[in-house]
Amino acid sequence: MASLTGWLRRIGAEIRAALYAGGNRRDRWQHPDRVIGALAVSPGDRVADLGSGSGYFTRRLARAVAPDGIVFAVDADTALLERLASLARDEGLDTVRVVPVARDGLELPEPVDLLFVSATYHHLPDQAAYFANAVAYLRPGGRVAILESRGEGLLRHFFGHATPPGRIRAEMGQAGYELIAEHDIVDGHWFGVFRPAAG
Numbered sequence: 001m002a003s004l005t006g007w008l009r010r011i012g013a014e015i016r017a018a019l020y021a022g023g024n025r026r027d028r029w030q031h032p033d034r035v036i037g038a039l040a041v042s043p044g045d046r047v048a049d050l051g052s053g054s055g056y057f058t059r060r061l062a063r064a065v066a067p068d069g070i071v072f073a074v075d076a077d078t079a080l081l082e083r084l085a086s087l088a089r090d091e092g093l094d095t096v097r098v099v100p101v102a103r104d105g106l107e108l109p110e111p112v113d114l115l116f117v118s119a120t121y122h123h124l125p126d127q128a129a130y131f132a133n134a135v136a137y138l139r140p141g142g143r144v145a146i147l148e149s150r151g152e153g154l155l156r157h158f159f160g161h162a163t164p165p166g167r168i169r170a171e172m173g174q175a176g177y178e179l180i181a182e183h184d185i186v187d188g189h190w191f192g193v194f195r196p197a198a199g
């Protein structure tokens with residue numbers, strides 16, 4: 001029974017990873033190198049990839065912070081994290097650390113320079129409270145980057161895996177952040193960078 005449960009868990013993680021991965025087809029519309037390039041991540045940086053999923057961005061961020069930085073792959077799905085840890089080991093990415101979290105709040109082993117949130121904002125509970133708590137995990141000069149489907153078009157609206165940009169700006173303002181950059185890189189997506197508001 002235990003082995004059947006383990007097998008089902010692994011299969012489930014494989015299916016979810018495949019859904020979040022996308023491969024070369026996703027690269028064509030997501031432009032991951034341009035997304036990460038816009039954030040000017042440097043070797044030695046501490047980055048948290050919140051809702052790391054299949055590790056689509058985690059593994060690229062891990063290369064950008066090498067050799068002496070760290071990327072925390074943060075997710076509530078422990079089976080996906082186990083899969084990602086194994087993938088990172090196979091690829092020799094020794095800058096990746098997996099961090100399981102509860103769905104209701106962020107906890108990191110140490111503060112980071114960048115909290116990166118791709119296709120995950122809409123999953124988080126009470127985003128204003130969530131990111132108000134997250135300020136404690138930012139180093140001086142730390143930023144939060146949010147890449148999120150805008151929710152345009154009937155189907156996206158219907159399935160709900162999206163957040164209108166105005167709502168993100170308002171909730172992050174309530175959480176105590178100010179917007180410092182917006183990038184138009186991924187079609188149909190809003191990509192904004194915040195820092196804790198002064199004072």
Ligand SMILES: C[S@@+](CC[C@H](N)C(=O)[O-])C[C@H]1O[C@@H](n2cnc3c(N)ncnc32)[C@H](O)[C@@H]1O
Nearest residue numbers: 020051052053056075076077103118119120123
């Ligand atoms: C759509 S996937 C995005 C994966 C990845 N960021 C990407 O762009 O490919 C959303 C991820 O967020 C995770 N997630 C959902 N709610 C969460 C929460 N409250 N805390 C942490 N992770 C969460 C899910 O387990 C899933 O791996």
